[in-house]
Amino acid sequence: MGDQYFEILAPDQWIFPAVFNSPHSGTGFPQHFLQQSRLNSNALRKSEDCFVDELFLGCKDLGAPMLRALVTRAYIDLNREPYELDAKMFMEDLPGYMNPGSSRVAAGLGTIPKLVAEGEEIYRGKIHLSDAHNRIEQIYRPYHRTLTALLNECYNATGFALLIDCHSMPSSAVNTRGSVHEASVDVVLGDRFSASCSNDIASEAVNFLAAEGFRVARNRPYAGGFITETHGTPRHNRHALQIEINRSLYMNESKLIKSSDFLEIQNAMTNVIGKLLNFLPQHDQNDQKKLAAE
Numbered sequence: 001m002g003d004q005y006f007e008i009l010a011p012d013q014w015i016f017p018a019v020f021n022s023p024h025s026g027t028g029f030p031q032h033f034l035q036q037s038r039l040n041s042n043a044l045r046k047s048e049d050c051f052v053d054e055l056f057l058g059c060k061d062l063g064a065p066m067l068r069a070l071v072t073r074a075y076i077d078l079n080r081e082p083y084e085l086d087a088k089m090f091m092e093d094l095p096g097y098m099n100p101g102s103s104r105v106a107a108g109l110g111t112i113p114k115l116v117a118e119g120e121e122i123y124r125g126k127i128h129l130s131d132a133h134n135r136i137e138q139i140y141r142p143y144h145r146t147l148t149a150l151l152n153e154c155y156n157a158t159g160f161a162l163l164i165d166c167h168s169m170p171s172s173a174v175n176t177r178g179s180v181h182e183a184s185v186d187v188v189l190g191d192r193f194s195a196s197c198s199n200d201i202a203s204e205a206v207n208f209l210a211a212e213g214f215r216v217a218r219n220r221p222y223a224g225g226f227i228t229e230t231h232g233t234p235r236h237n238r239h240a241l242q243i244e245i246n247r248s249l250y251m252n253e254s255k256l257i258k259s260s261d262f263l264e265i266q267n268a269m270t271n272v273i274g275k276l277l278n279f280l281p282q283h284d285q286n287d288q289k290k291l292a293a294e
Contacts, residue, residue, distance in 0.1 A: 005071045005139045008146065015063030016277040017158040019150045020056050022166045023078035023143070023227065024049035026069035033075050038124045039116065042256065044074040047109075047117040049168040050256055055245065056166045058270030062277055066166075067147055074122060076135045077111055078143050079165075079225045084110040085132060092129040111136065117170065151231060155238060160281055162201065163231045163240040164273075165224070171248035173221060186214040186249055190224035190242035196232025197239040201279070205241060208275040212268040245269075 005028070025048060029041055037044060053068045060066060069078055083098040086105050089112065094100055108115030112132045115121055147163075155161040174185040187209050191197035202218065209216045224232070224242040232240030247253050250265040 006067060006069045006143050006146065008150070009057070009060050009066040009068065011060050011063050011065060013063060014065060014154075016280055017154050017160045018059070018064040018162040018164060018277060018280060019147070019154055020059045020064060020066040020164045020166060021147060021227065022049070022053040022056065022066060022068040024069065024073045024167060025051065025053040026071045026073065028071045030071070030075060036124060036127060037074075037122050039120060039122060043118075043120060044072060044116060044122065045256055046120075047073045047113065048256075049073070049166070050247065050251055051258060051262070052166050052168045052245065055250065055266050055269050056164070056273065058266070058273050059164075059277075062270070062274050064273075064277060065150060067143075067150060069143065071139060074113055074116055076139050077109065077113055078140060079227050080104060080109075080111040081226055082111060082136055082140055082144075085112055086110055086114050089114055089123065089126060090129045090132065091126045094129070111140065147227070147231075151238070158281065160237045161239070162197075162280060163227070163238075164276075165227050165240060165242040167222075167242060167244045168247045169222065169244040170253060171246055174217070174246060184215050185217045186246050188217045188220070188222045188244040190219055190222045190228060190244065191240075192224040192229055192232065193219050194234075196224055196228045196234070197241045198234045201239055201276075202241060204279050205243075205272070205276055208272045208279075211275075212271055214268070214272075 027048065029044065034041065053066065056066065081099055084102045084105050085094060085098050085100055087094045087100045104110055112135065113122060151161045151163060169188065189202055189205055191202045206216050206218060222242065222244045228240040228242045231238060250262045251258050
């Protein structure tokens with residue numbers, strides 16, 4: 001992984017006013033993190049949105065960029081506030097500006113996670129607060145600056161921007177909730193109950209997914225996280241939509257490998273992306289303000 005913690009996958013020509021984002025699909029492990037952890041790399045990957053970046057990679061050929069993390073979510077969670085930290089994890093006291101009381105911290109899933117998704121503790125013991133600061137300054141803030149810059153470039157050129165925040169969910173998240181409908185959910189769209197994305201866009205996304213055979217729920221059990229909330233202001237023509245795909249559709253959840261259905265699901269998602277992008281207002285390539293693929 002080296003010192004590269006994320007990357008932009010830019011299209012040859014940025015045609016559509018949209019940005020795709022995959023903050024949880026990174027697989028890189030800094031060496032010092034592996035030394036700190038009581039878990040092996042396979043166990044640490046249990047929190048990852050495995051292969052989600054690949055599922056959505058069709059956006060690049062269709063004319064929209066993707067920002068994706070390269071570092072594992074267990075090291076730093078980019079879909080959190082910058083300072084959602086658990087005070088019990090650190091050798092030093094937390095400054096007052098940090099947020100140790102969020103529900104995500106309580107669940108062990110703060111900006112510096114305490115647990116992997118299956119509830120196992122990550123660290124052998126307490127870590128220095130300076131370690132958290134370094135991760136936030138070296139990875140979190142540059143990542144979010146880059147995402148904001150992409151969305152601003154899109155909006156400044158077209159007066160419109162759509163962020164598609166790409167995620168996956170364990171099958172257990174939607175098959176233990178007691179409802180026949182929820183037990184069969186393939187995709188959950190989160191628009192924070194229409195607060196982060198216009199109803200028109202979200203409704204069309206549901207229709208496009210359904211046309212590909214996906215069974216879709218909206219906002220339950222996932223309504224959208226920090227990134228969706230931060231970047232979605234529909235009244236200003238800035239929209240953010242979170243997509244969660246059931247991992248059992250395309251991978252073996254215990255072995256963390258692609259299943260034989262991966263290419264089929266990837267092709268179906270590319271079809272959905274194409275329909276959704278073509279539903280958006282297209283940028284006039286003759287305009288003086290052009291979207292750049294830099």
